[in-house]
Amino acid sequence: MSHVISGRRQPTRWWSPARDEPDTARVIPLACALIAVALLYRAWASYHSYWEGDDFIFINQTFAQDGRSVHTLLTGLAGHLMPGGLYLSWLVNRVAPYDFGAATLVLTALQALASVGFLRLLLVAFGRRWGILPPLVLYLATAFTVQGTVWWGPGIHALPLQIAFFWSLASQVLYLRTRRAWHAFAAVAWVVFGLVFYEKTVLVIGALAIVTLAYFSTGNLRQRLGHVWRTYRVSVLANLGLGLVYLAAYVHFGLNFSPRGATTYPIGPTADVMILRSWGTTIFGGPLHWSHHPGSPLSIAAPRSLLVVVCWVLIILLCRELVRSRTLVLRALWLPGYFLACDVLLVVASRATAFGPITGYEFRYIEEMGAVTAVALALATMPLVGAPEQVEVKRPSAFLDHRRRVAAACVAVGLLGSWSTYGYFHNWHQDEPSKAFFTHLFTDVGHTPDGTPLVDTTVPPSILWPLSYPANTLSHLLRPLPQQLDYTDVATDQLLYLKPDGHLGQMDVTAVHHAKPTSSDDCGYRVGAAVRRIPLEGPFLFGGWWVRVRYVASGNGPLTVDAGGVTYQTNVAAGAHTLYFKAGDARFDSIGIGKIGSGVHLCTDDVTVGRASVAGSS
Numbered sequence: 001m002s003h004v005i006s007g008r009r010q011p012t013r014w015w016s017p018a019r020d021e022p023d024t025a026r027v028i029p030l031a032c033a034l035i036a037v038a039l040l041y042r043a044w045a046s047y048h049s050y051w052e053g054d055d056f057i058f059i060n061q062t063f064a065q066d067g068r069s070v071h072t073l074l075t076g077l078a079g080h081l082m083p084g085g086l087y088l089s090w091l092v093n094r095v096a097p098y099d100f101g102a103a104t105l106v107l108t109a110l111q112a113l114a115s116v117g118f119l120r121l122l123l124v125a126f127g128r129r130w131g132i133l134p135p136l137v138l139y140l141a142t143a144f145t146v147q148g149t150v151w152w153g154p155g156i157h158a159l160p161l162q163i164a165f166f167w168s169l170a171s172q173v174l175y176l177r178t179r180r181a182w183h184a185f186a187a188v189a190w191v192v193f194g195l196v197f198y199e200k201t202v203l204v205i206g207a208l209a210i211v212t213l214a215y216f217s218t219g220n221l222r223q224r225l226g227h228v229w230r231t232y233r234v235s236v237l238a239n240l241g242l243g244l245v246y247l248a249a250y251v252h253f254g255l256n257f258s259p260r261g262a263t264t265y266p267i268g269p270t271a272d273v274m275i276l277r278s279w280g281t282t283i284f285g286g287p288l289h290w291s292h293h294p295g296s297p298l299s300i301a302a303p304r305s306l307l308v309v310v311c312w313v314l315i316i317l318l319c320r321e322l323v324r325s326r327t328l329v330l331r332a333l334w335l336p337g338y339f340l341a342c343d344v345l346l347v348v349a350s351r352a353t354a355f356g357p358i359t360g361y362e363f364r365y366i367e368e369m370g371a372v373t374a375v376a377l378a379l380a381t382m383p384l385v386g387a388p389e390q391v392e393v394k395r396p397s398a399f400l401d402h403r404r405r406v407a408a409a410c411v412a413v414g415l416l417g418s419w420s421t422y423g424y425f426h427n428w429h430q431d432e433p434s435k436a437f438f439t440h441l442f443t444d445v446g447h448t449p450d451g452t453p454l455v456d457t458t459v460p461p462s463i464l465w466p467l468s469y470p471a472n473t474l475s476h477l478l479r480p481l482p483q484q485l486d487y488t489d490v491a492t493d494q495l496l497y498l499k500p501d502g503h504l505g506q507m508d509v510t511a512v513h514h515a516k517p518t519s520s521d522d523c524g525y526r527v528g529a530a531v532r533r534i535p536l537e538g539p540f541l542f543g544g545w546w547v548r549v550r551y552v553a554s555g556n557g558p559l560t561v562d563a564g565g566v567t568y569q570t571n572v573a574a575g576a577h578t579l580y581f582k583a584g585d586a587r588f589d590s591i592g593i594g595k596i597g598s599g600v601h602l603c604t605d606d607v608t609v610g611r612a613s614v615a616g617s618s
Contacts, residue, residue, distance in 0.1 A: 024128045028119075031136055035115045038140040041418075042111055042149045045425040046104040049150035050435035052297060054078065055089070056464055057471045058153065059098075062090035063479035074253045079350050081254030084196035085156040097480040098442055103152050110159035111149075115140065117166030118371065124170045126382045130403060134381075135374040137410045141417035142282050143301075144370030146424040147363050150297075157198040158367035164194025164201050165371055172208045175235060176216040177386040184235040188242055199250050200368070203342055205239045207335060207372070214331045215379075215387040271344045273360030277303055279340060281311045282363075283373050285416025290423050291361070295462055297428040300361035322380055325397035328389055332380035339372045437463050438477075440502030445483050448504065454496045455507065455582075455612065456487035474498065490561070490568040490581035497614050505614035507580050509548040513537040515591075515607035524605025527551075531560065531594035534607055540564065543585030549593065550606035552576045557597025563609070564588045572596055583609070 051059070057077065061067055068090060073083035088106065096102040118139055122132035145162075148155035168190035175183035187208060194201030212232060217224035229236060278301050281287050287303035303311075322329040343366050351359045359365065381400065383390035399405050437459070448454075456475045458464075464472040471477075475487045488495070495507035516535045518524045525534050547563050552575065559572040559579075566584030583591075591607065 024130060027128050027130060027132065028123075031119050031122075031133060034133070034136060034140055035112075035119065038115065039108060039112055041421075042145075043104060043108045045149050045421075045429075046107050046155075047101060048429050049104075050100050050432050051098065051103070051438070052151055052153070052432075052434055053464065054153045055151070056477055057468055058086055058089040059093050060471055060476040060479050062086050063093070064476075074249075076254030079254065080157070081199045081250050082157065082197055084160070085153075085198070088156055088197075089152070093480040097482075098438065100152075107149065107152070107155045107159065110155070110163065111145075114159055114162040114166060114371070117163055117170065118374070121166045121170040121173075121375070122378060125173050125384050126378060127385050129382065131382045132378065134406060134410050135378040137414050138283065138377060139370050139374035141414040141421075142285060142370050143287065143417055143420040143424060144282055144363055145367050146421050148367050149421075150425060150428045151364075154364040154367060157200075158364070160194045160197035161201045161204070161368050162371045164190045165204050165207065165368065165375075168194075168204055168208065169211065169375070172211065172235065173384070173386075176212060176232065179231070181234045184232075184238060187235070188238045191239070191242060195246055199246075199254055200342075200346070202243060202246055202250075203339060203368075205243045206338055206342075208235070208239060210334045210338060211379075211384075214334060215384045215389050218388050265348050267344060267348050269357035270348050270360050273357045274344050274347065274366060275340050276312065277301070277308050278360055278363065279336075279366060279369055279373075280315060281307050282370075282417075282420070284311045284314060285413045286311060286420060288416065288420055288423070290420075290427055292427040292431070294431055295433060297432045297434075298362075299424050299427045300358065301363065302361070321397055321399055325393060325395050325400055326381070327392045327394055329380045329391065332376045335376045335379070336369065336373050339369060340366075343369070434463055437502035441477075441498070441504070442481065444502075444504040445478060445481055445485070448483060448485065448496070450484045451486050452496060453488050453491040453494060454485045454504070455489065455498070457498050457612070459498070460500055490570050490579075492570070492573055492577050492579050495580050497612055499614045503614075505616065507546075508613050508615040509546045509580070509608050510610045510613045511608045512545075512610040513540070514609070515605070518605070520605075523603035525593075525607075526601060526603055527594050528596055528601045529594070529598065531562075531592045533590045533592055534604075535590045536588075536607070536609055539587060539589040540583065540609060541587050543583070544611070545583040545609055546612045547579075547581050547583055547591055548606075548608045549579040549591075549604055550576075551579065551602045551604040553596075553600060553602040555597075555600040557600040558595065559593070560595040562592040563590075567592075572600065572602055582612075 054077070061072065061077075064072070066072055068087065073086050074081065077086075092102045092106055118136065119132075122135065126132055145158060148158040168187040171183050171187035171190060174180070175187060191201060191204050194204060212228055212235070213221075213224050216232070217227040219227070278287070281303040282301070286307055287301040288307060289302045289304060290299035291302040292299040319329070344360075347359055347365050351365070379391070381391065383392065393401075399409075454474065456473050458466065458469065458472045459474075459477065466472065478485070491507075496504045497507040499505055513536045515525065516537055525532060543564065545564065547561070549561070551572075553572045555574045557572050559570050561568050561570065561579070561581055563581070564584030565586030565588070566582070568581050570579070570581070591609070593604075596602065
């Protein structure tokens with residue numbers, strides 16, 4: 001894969017060729033081409049996507065009256081502390097409300113910054129050599145970041161973490177070589193950048209420590225710790241201070257689950273799924289197959305057992321070949337081991353207790369592992385330029401030192417990874433109920449005049465889960481749009497209601513009970529200044545009921561109606577009209593109507609109580 005340099009000297013510039021590989025002029029252009037192709041592919045996948053699930057919660061929260069206050073931005077959501085992600089959600093929708101094209105530009109820009117950051121890290125750490133291309137292929141082509149490509153929420157979490165990981169590690173390597181403090185502070189600044197978007201970025205501090213101890217110090221652990229403290233104290237203090245301050249802030253603002261779950265719930269099944277089946281197959285281009293349930297764009301990995309066995313045989317063979325032909329190889333495994341252990345513990349503590357080990361098949365919980373594994377591969381195969389301890393060749397390898405065979409392996413991983421990512425993207429694009437639903441809704445709202453009465457109902461559970469209430473109501477979801485509608489539970493004649501497909505239509509009531517009939521032929525129930533109780537054919541329980549009253553009035557005036565323990569003050573209009581109002585949650589078997597202005601009367605023989613619906617819908 002690469003030949004080891006004989007000395008410890010670093011290149012004069014970070015893009016300079018490694019001293020033992022002069023024929024590397026095409027490495028950077030080829031790396032840039034790989035990055036460009038991967039960006040175009042993922043931009044295509046993102047452009048055809050749409051907002052999903054938590055995305056709507058992020059958006060409508062930031063469009064609230066105090067949605068961009070420091071307190072609101074620091075409020076934890078589902079265990080996440082993400083002020084940067086929330087603010088970016090507002091900014092994108094402030095520019096183009098619910099236009100995922102704007103989100104695509106942001107996600108693609110973040111992916112570009114991460115990819116360029118990895119290339120810079122490879123050049124800084126190892127010099128310009130052919131050996132940097134296989135780790136780059138592993139990062140760009142594998143399926144670890146599929147969810148962050150097409151889903152805004154995971155994207156604004158995982159991509160800033162990867163940016164922080166690559167750019168801070170590059171700055172840390174420069175600091176370890178030169179001992180210039182500004183490189184150490186640059187590394188810390190990149191970690192801070194990631195923490196603004198995702199709390200899991202705090203793990204990058206551990207990655208910096210691993211690289212420092214493993215490659216830029218010597219001796220046993222005690223000697224290494226002493227050397228790091230004496231030599232790199234600026235970095236140690238800066239990162240330790242940042243970590244402690246951030247953890248305290250996270251516990252105060254963001255922690256809304258009990259970490260005790262990691263000690264009471266069995267870890268083995270989740271570790272099996274996340275490490276053996278998900279991570280172990282994806283690094284070779286898996287999982288190849290996805291489990292997809294109609295009605296949701298989400299898929300979870302479903303690698304075949306044979307693939308799991310084959311991939312772990314390949315992992316063992318690769319590690320054996322590395323150990324046989326290279327020195328100081330196994331210490332590179334500390335990086336993926338550290339991140340995988342943390343990922344498993346976090347999932348067990350926060351998600352697996354509710355959803356089981358199957359949660360480990362969702363790649364948003366291991367999205368950074370593509371970046372981490374790629375860096376580990378680079379550290380295991382190439383010398384870290386300027387480090388006191390470096391990978392060196394013990395004996396030639398029939399695979400690692402054979403450029404064409406390595407290139408063939410990269411092509412195979414690239415093709416398999418592309419197949420896996422395409423399978424996920426295809427499932428997502430073909431089954432996005434939220435996209436059709438909200439396209440209908442936002443189009444109808446865009447053609448609705450300001451002030452139009454609209455029932456502030458919730459969207460279907462398949463679009464946004466009921467536990468997110470009130471974030472799943474129209475008054476919250478429509479905040480980014482310029483239209484100002486009148487959200488109400490009582491209106492005359494015109495009242496819009498949400499259909500299951502997202503369209504808005506005229507309110508109607510699907511009857512369950514009517515008013516009891518009367519003997520009068522000309523006016524079933526005559527209402528005037530006093531409140532009159534109109535009995536129903538049967539009682540109503542549990543709430544959620546609507547009342548429709550069709551009446552004829554002699555004039556205009558105020559009107560009072562009540563049902564289910566709720567009273568409304570509205571108006572009666574002269575002529576024939578239809579009044580709609582929502583009943584309360586208390587049991588009721590009649591409605592009250594009356595207190596009309598002096599000299600005005602209405603007649604009704606059509607009182608219907610039932611479920612809200614849209615007129616003309618089947």
